[in-house]
Amino acid sequence: xxxxxxxxxxxxxxxxxxxxxxxxxxxxxxxxxxxxVAPDSPQSGKGHAITIGTxxxxxxxxxxxxxxxxxxxxxxxxxxxxxxxxxxxxxxDICVSGINHGANxxxxxxxxxxxxxxxxxxxxxxxxxxxxFLDYRYDADFTLPQQVAHEVTAKMINTKLPAGTLFNxxxxxxxxxxxxxxxxxxxxxxxxxxxxxxxxDPHSKKYYWLTGEFRNLxxxxxxxxxxxxxxxxxxxxxxYDLTDYKLKQQLISEWKL
Amino acid sequence: xxxxxxxxxxxxxxxxxxxxxxxxxxxxxxxxxxxxVAPDSPQSGKGHAITIGTxxxxxxxxxxxxxxxxxxxxxxxxxxxxxxxxxxxxxxDICVSGINHGANxxxxxxxxxxxxxxxxxxxxxxxxxxxxFLDYRYDADFTLPQQVAHEVTAKMINTKLPAGTLFNxxxxxxxxxxxxxxxxxxxxxxxxxxxxxxxxDPHSKKYYWLTGEFRNLxxxxxxxxxxxxxxxxxxxxxxYDLTDYKLKQQLISEWKL
Numbered sequence: 001x002x003x004x005x006x007x008x009x010x011x012x013x014x015x016x017x018x019x020x021x022x023x024x025x026x027x028x029x030x031x032x033x034x035x036x037v038a039p040d041s042p043q044s045g046k047g048h049a050i051t052i053g054t055x056x057x058x059x060x061x062x063x064x065x066x067x068x069x070x071x072x073x074x075x076x077x078x079x080x081x082x083x084x085x086x087x088x089x090x091x092x093d094i095c096v097s098g099i100n101h102g103a104n105x106x107x108x109x110x111x112x113x114x115x116x117x118x119x120x121x122x123x124x125x126x127x128x129x130x131x132x133f134l135d136y137r138y139d140a141d142f143t144l145p146q147q148v149a150h151e152v153t154a155k156m157i158n159t160k161l162p163a164g165t166l167f168n169x170x171x172x173x174x175x176x177x178x179x180x181x182x183x184x185x186x187x188x189x190x191x192x193x194x195x196x197x198x199x200x201d202p203h204s205k206k207y208y209w210l211t212g213e214f215r216n217l218x219x220x221x222x223x224x225x226x227x228x229x230x231x232x233x234x235x236x237x238x239x240y241d242l243t244d245y246k247l248k249q250q251l252i253s254e255w256k257l
Numbered sequence: 258x259x260x261x262x263x264x265x266x267x268x269x270x271x272x273x274x275x276x277x278x279x280x281x282x283x284x285x286x287x288x289x290x291x292x293x294v295a296p297d298s299p300q301s302g303k304g305h306a307i308t309i310g311t312x313x314x315x316x317x318x319x320x321x322x323x324x325x326x327x328x329x330x331x332x333x334x335x336x337x338x339x340x341x342x343x344x345x346x347x348x349x350d351i352c353v354s355g356i357n358h359g360a361n362x363x364x365x366x367x368x369x370x371x372x373x374x375x376x377x378x379x380x381x382x383x384x385x386x387x388x389x390f391l392d393y394r395y396d397a398d399f400t401l402p403q404q405v406a407h408e409v410t411a412k413m414i415n416t417k418l419p420a421g422t423l424f425n426x427x428x429x430x431x432x433x434x435x436x437x438x439x440x441x442x443x444x445x446x447x448x449x450x451x452x453x454x455x456x457x458d459p460h461s462k463k464y465y466w467l468t469g470e471f472r473n474l475x476x477x478x479x480x481x482x483x484x485x486x487x488x489x490x491x492x493x494x495x496x497y498d499l500t501d502y503k504l505k506q507q508l509i510s511e512w513k514l
Contacts, residue, residue, distance in 0.1 A: 047334075048304030048367045055464040056453070077304075077368075081451050082465065107380065109499055110305045111334075116367075123364065123448055155512070165504065184508045186500040191380055194338050196313070207312040208339065237504035242366055243443040244496035247422065251441045251494060255412070 006032030006157055009083050009092035009121065013043040013076045013100065013113025016063060020099035023142035024131060025064050027149035028096055031157055035092070036069035037083040039076060039113075044102075046113040048120070049075045058082055076117035084124065095121030096153055098131035099145045101138065105170045105224040105234060106190035106216070115168055119240060122166035127156050129167040134228060144179060145171040148233050152182070166238040172228045183232040188223035190216045263289030263414055266340050266349035266378065270300040270333045270357065270370025273320060277356035280399035281388065282321050284406035285353055288414055292349070293326035294340040296333060296370075301359075303370040305377070306332045315339055333374035341381065352378030353410055355388035356402045358395065362427045362481040362491060363447035363473070372425055376497060379423035384413050386424040391485060401436060402428040405490050409439070423495040429485045440489040445480035447473045 008028050012021040016038035025034060040059075057073040070087060072079045076097070084091055100114040109115045118130040129152060133145040148171050156167070168187075172179075193215055196208040216225045224234035265285050269278040273295035282291060297316075314330040327344060329336045333354070341348055357371040366372045375387040386409060390402040405428050413424070425444075429436075450472055453465040473482045481491035 042310065045307045045309045046304070047306045047373065049306040050302045050304070050368055051467060052302045053299065055456070055466050057462075057464055078467070081467065082453060085451060085453050086455075086465065107497065110373075110376070110497060111307055116304065119367070159511075162504065166501075182514050184505055184512065184514065186502065186505060187498055189498070194342060196339060196342050198343070199312070205314075207314055208343065209312050210308060210335070210338065235508070236499075237501040237508060238499045239501035239504075240364065240367060240499065241444055241446070242493075242495045242497065242499075244423075244494040245443065247419065247494035247496075248441055248443060251492070254416075255441065257439050257441065 006094065007088060007092045008032045008034045009095040010034055010036045011038050011076055011079045011097050011117045013039065013046060013117065015039050015042045016061065016071045018101060019138065019142060020101050020133065023146045024096055024099045024149055025067060027146045028153045029067065031154055034067050035083065035087060036064060036067060037072060037079045037087060039079060040071040040073055043076055043113045045111050046075045047111050048077055048116040051075060051078050056082065058086060076113040077120045080117050080120040091124055091126050094153065094156060095126050095128040096149065099142060099149060100132035101140065102132065102136040103134045103170055104130060104132035104168060105228060106188040109168055109187065109238065119166055122164045123240065125163040127161050127165045129153065129156060129169055131169050131171065133171045135173045144176065148182065152235065168236040168238050169233060170224060170228055171233045172231060174231050178231050180231040182235055183227040185224040185227050185234045185236050186222055187236050188216055188225035189218040190214065190225060263351065264345065264349045265289045265291045266352040267291055267293045268295050268333055268336045268354050268374045270296065270303060270374065272296050272299045273318065273328045275358060276395065276399060277358050277390065280403045281353055281356045281406055282324060284403045285410045286324065288411055291324050292340065292344060293321060293324060294329060294336045294344060296336060297328040297330055300332055300370045302368050303332045304368050305334055305373040308332060308335050313339065315343060333370040334377045337374050337377040348381055348383050351410065351413060352383050352385040353406065356399060356406060357389035358397065359389065359393040360391045360427055361387060361389035361425060362485060363445040366425055366444065366495065376423055379421045380497065382420040384418050384422045386410065386413060386426055388426045388428065390428045392430045401433065405439065409492065425493040425495050426490060427481060427485055428490045429488060431488050435488050437488040439492055440484040442481040442484050442491045442493050443479055444493050445473055445482035446475040447471065447482060
C-alpha cells in the first residue's frame with residue numbers, strides 16, 4: 001500500500017490524553033493518514049465491553065497537531081465501531097491500539113481494553129495490533145515502545161497478511177543496549193491470584209478494592225512472558241475461535257447424545 | 258461428587274432480579290449447596306470487564322427461599338472473583354452463569370458478561386458453564402432452558418472433566434414437541450454488522466445508539482448457530498488460549514527475526 005492510500009485508525013483504552021496514544025500517533029503518522037478515535041476517559045480492564053444501555057457521544061478534538069481526532073464516551077470497542085460507521089464511513093486499512101501503560105501479555109488479553117479494541121477491528125477483517133508497554137507509569141519513557149510500534153506497523157502495512165490478522169505486542173522495560181528485538185510467541189499459560197482489600201467507608205459500610213498477583217504457570221521458552229523476561233518484545237498472533245476442538249471430539253464420543 | 262459436597266456458584270449478567278437467574282437457581286438447587294453472587298444491576302455486553310478504578314460493594318440479600326445470595330456492584334467477572342475471595346473462601350465445585358435473556362452463540366461469547374463470568378471461574382480451574390436462552394423477553398417461558406440447565410449441570414457434576422472445562426450452552430425458542438435435544442458444536446464464524454442510530458438531544462447535541470444486525474458467515478452443520486436453527490440446544494466447549502498457532506509458525510519462517 002502506498003502511504004496516501006493507507007488509513008490508520010489509532011485507539012487505546014487509557015483515554016485520548018494518555019501519553020501512550022501520543023507515542024503511538026508519533027510512531028505511525030509517517031505511514032499513512034492517521035485518524036484517532038479514543039475514549040474520553042480511562043477504560044482499563046474493560047475487556048470486550050460494549051455500551052448498550054446508554055447512548056454514545058462523539059466529539060472532534062484538537063490534540064494531535066494536523067491529525068483528525070475524536071473522543072468517545074464509550075468503551076474501546078465502541079470507539080472502533082463508531083470510527084467505521086460514523087467517521088471513516090468504511091473500514092480502516094489497519095487499526096493500531098495503545099500504547100498501553102502496562103502489560104497485556106498471556107491471559108491479560110481477555111481483560112484488556114487495548115486488545116479488545118484491536119480484536120474488534122480484526123473481527124471486521126482489518127489487520128490490527130495492540131501495543132502494551134510493561135512500564136505502568138504515566139511519565140514512562142516511550143522511546144523503545146514507539147520504535148517497536150513503528151517497526152511492527154510498517155511491517156504489517158508492507159506484508160500480505162490474512163484478513164482479520166491480529167497481533168498482541170508487548171514491550172519490555174530494558175535499556176536500549178540490552179534490548180534483543182521482536183520475538184514471535186504463543187500466549188503463556190498464566191493467571192491472576194486475586195485478593196480484595198476490605199475497607200470501611202465513613203458511613204461504616206464495607207467496600208472492596210481488587211488487588212492481585214500475577215502467576216506464570218508456564219515454563220516454555222516460546223511464550224510471551226518468557227520473551228519479555230529475557231529482553232525481547234513479544235508478538236503473539238491472536239485468533240478468536242474459542243472452540244476447544246479436542247474436548248468437542250471427546251464429548252461427542254463420550255456423551256453419546 | 259455427593260450432593261452435600263458440591264458447592265454451586267450461580268451468577269449472571271442480567272442482574273440478580275432477572276427471571277433467568279431464578280430459573281437457573283431452580284434448575285440446580287437439587288444438585289448441591291447453591292450460593293448466588295450476581296450483579297445488582299444489568300451488566301449485558303460487559304464482556305470480561307473488571308472494576309479497577311472504583312471500589313466494590315457486596316450485600317447479602319434474601320431473594321431465593323433458603324438460598325444464600327449476594328448482590329455486587331461490579332461486573333459479572335467481579336462477582337466470580339469476590340465469591341471465591343470473600344464469600345466462599347475457596348473455589349466453588351462448579352460455576353453456572355445465566356440463564357441469559359438472549360443468545361450468546363458464535364462470536365457473541367466475547368461480548369457476553371454471562372460467558373465471561375463462567376470463563377473467569379474456568380480460569381480458576383472450576384468446571385463452568387454459561388446458559389443463554391434465545392428469547393430476549395423479560396417474561397419469557399424458561400421451562401425448557403431450566404430443564405436443559407439441570408441436565409447439563411448434573412452431567413458436569415457426575416462426569417470427570419478436565420480442570421477449567423468451560424461450556425457455552427444456548428437454548429432455542431421451540432415448542433417442546435419440536436425440541437431435538439443437546440448437540441455438541443463448534444463456535445460459528447459469524448459477525449455483527451453495526452450501525453448507529455443518530456439522534457439529537459434537547460440541547461441540540463448529537464448522540465448515538467448502537468444497533469446491529471447479526472450475520473452468520475458459516476455454512477457448517479457442526480456449528481452452534483446451525484444447531485439452534487434446527488431445534489437443538491448447542492453446547493460449545495470453550496478454551497482461552499487465543500494464540501493463532503498456524504500464523505505463528507508462518508511468521509517465524511517468513512519474518513526471519
